[in-house]
Amino acid sequence: MLSQKTKDTLLGPLNANNPVVVQILGICSALAVTVQLKPALVMGIAVTIIVAMSNVIVSLIRNTIPMRVRIIVQLVVVAALVTLVSEVLKAFAYDVAMQLSVYLGLIITNCILMGRLEAFAMTNNAWDSLLDGLGNGLGYAIILVIVAFVRELLGSGQLLGFQVIPQWCYDHGYENCGMMLMPAMALILVGCVIWVHRSLNDKEAK
């Protein structure tokens, strides 16, 4: 149904060309929002939407942008989109907006956005840019969810706020790993994900 190039654009970032574990972009927010699964999920969705939209907009105006100020133009587009999304959330989904609080604003500084705009949207048409944005956003979301899953499960014994490790285990001496709540563990976990990912992909290459 989809051509090979389209497939690569959309699905490549999910695995072989993942923005977090291969391009090492967006690490900063991956550390901040992965203590629990819920903010990680919402952040993943928000970034996906904003990357896709800003990719399309920049791609549409790419031929008119003066080269010397292109980064500023990209930044204005991203900042305007993020502000719009946060205003709309505050009006129609106040609870979600409160949950995301500063992270929503931090999307502006997420390197994946600028990276994709500069590397892809500036030289490709709008449809491909949309797919590239969706792919990269989802690739980012997957890593966030993996890291948040491990951190919330081991750090608080919960998933999405529900207790999953039974009281029985605590009665027999099991304890939550407080280290998992620290940002440093997120970095180590991202490192582990990169390790697993590399060793799997190297095998395929051989």
Next chain:
Amino acid sequence: MKLNTNSNIYTFVYMTVVVIIVAVLLAVVSQALAPKQQANILLDKQKQILGALKVDFSQADPAEVYYTLVQDTLNYGKQEVYVANLNGAVKYILPLSGKGLWGGIGGYLALDEDKNTIYGVNFNHESETPGLGAKIVEPEFRSQFEGKHIRNAEGAVVSVAVLKAGKHAEGQEQVDAISGATITSSGVSTMLEVNLTEYAEFLNELNEGKEEDHVESED
């Protein structure tokens, strides 16, 4: 004719147009959504006050529940105190605000009619760490405050301390801090202390103002 997109004039005009478009767009959206956002903020505040009063509003319209319970607002300079009538008992709700680790924290403290016993408390925060400082909003932490006294034996307002397990406060009551969230916990402690001093005028008019309050809350 092809435009030279690298000329200074083009760049200047282009940026001006882009910025004007974005500014107008954001201003229009912000204006259009402002009433809805204000309504959300008000509703959120009412829900938080109901939370401090430990009222279950899941089965009803929170705003309606709020207006039947909270019937009066007392003003003390900049400070506002909400007076609620909960099953015949008068409760005072004091808004709080302070600083956490990453940003502001706030909350509502519901006091019994004696202006001493804490009936309930509700906290909120802007950006505390999920799983650590953000736990101040959870019932496990908040319920510790219930029944504590903000005055010492002599009747002076001394607040309630938030301390790590094992530490003891001299001359005031205390609750357990959240482990791993030292700065947020002490932020809550400081917030209570500072805010209660600011409510001195309200807290000290111990019996004089009470009859008046009764009349007002029965209206």
